[in-house]
């Protein structure tokens with residue numbers, strides 16, 4: 136069980152000093168997974184661009200940068216965070232369907248590795264930005280390979296009809312245009328089929344299509360250097376670190392020996408297992424035939440159960456107290472959609488007890504909000520058997536209104 140990374144005594148100290156709800160991350164688990172990626176892909180030697188959207192806390196990002204990782208960013212804000220955390224500009228790539236002119240200029244000025252453009256209009260905007268700055272733009276196209284990753288519909292991105300990427304036919308035309316442009320340098324091609332993908336088969340299929348397309352492009356005189364297979368490798372909530380060998384075989388099987396530099400953009404598979412949400416029981420109550428545990432963490436802290444029906448295991452921090460019963464673990468937010476877990480079996484806790492919501496290191500804090508005017512949670516990093524530090528302070532009531540104007 137993952138909780139081996141979260142010693143109960145330390146969790147109690149963190150709760151007492153940092154308050155709850157708090158995100159708790161294990162440095163050891165985070166580093167372990169970064170290194171697992173390097174090991175599994177050793178033969179291929181790709182560039183790993185950590186997807187900041189999963190968890191952009193500066194302390195975790197700095198660890199990834201120090202391990203030689205690059206960064207995948209999707210906004211000017213994430214680019215700012217990536218540069219600040221120490222990722223080398225030459226290892227940063229920028230994805231997303233709606234980059235503004237300002238964001239494109241910011242990326243060009245920073246000298247990032249390339250921009251993953253997602254439409255012809257974006258390529259034209261990039262060309263203009265490059266001309267304004269008199270700095271040629273390295274560009275890659277996000278191609279929609281029309282592959283079904285068999286995941287939640289909200290995080291399926293590589294099927295035609297989604298807003299992401301361009302078709303192979305359109306991509307061919309755009310590359311031919313870019314190759315002629317004074318201000319564009321086509322350097323790569325990318326796909327990202329979706330997130331929380333549980334099998335390597337869709338990667339093999341999409342990678343095969345991308346490789347064939349890159350060969351076709353070369354025959355038209357456009358030679359690319361990078362083949363970017365996106366992120367999306369899934370985790371089983373509450374389980375150990377996800378294995379990577381099937382993914383490495385699928386990607387390596389297509390690209391090894393091609394001379395292309397492969398790029399991966401993993402987010403969740405690195406960050407999810409290393410983080411948990413620490414929350415305290417406020418009350419117990421019954422409603423109809425249901426037992427509720429009302430905790431101080433809510434959908435504004437961890438929205439994944441509400442949006443995707445994600446099932447994050449909930450475990451007690453102290454030893455079992457009462458008899459095992461079925462509970463809905465809910466927060467204080469005024470919506471029935473505000474739950475962290477439904478129908479979970481737990482030894483009955485008492486008010487004041489701590490619970491740990493597992494596999495919450497990815498898309499946990501990064502998707503959190505101040506809904507119901509709840510200050511955002513603190514974030515703590517466990518750095519050793521008995522050591523930790525605060526890596527983001529809990530927001531205060533003042534923070535809630537800090538940006539408001541009269």
Ligand code: LLP
Nearest residue numbers: 186230327330331366367400401402403498
């Ligand atoms: N690259 C691109 C272009 C992406 O859009 C994403 C995720 C990734 C990489 C990283 O994917 P990962 O390895 O983390 O699966 N909020 C949702 C997940 C949204 C994923 C969006 N794109 C959730 O909580 O499940």
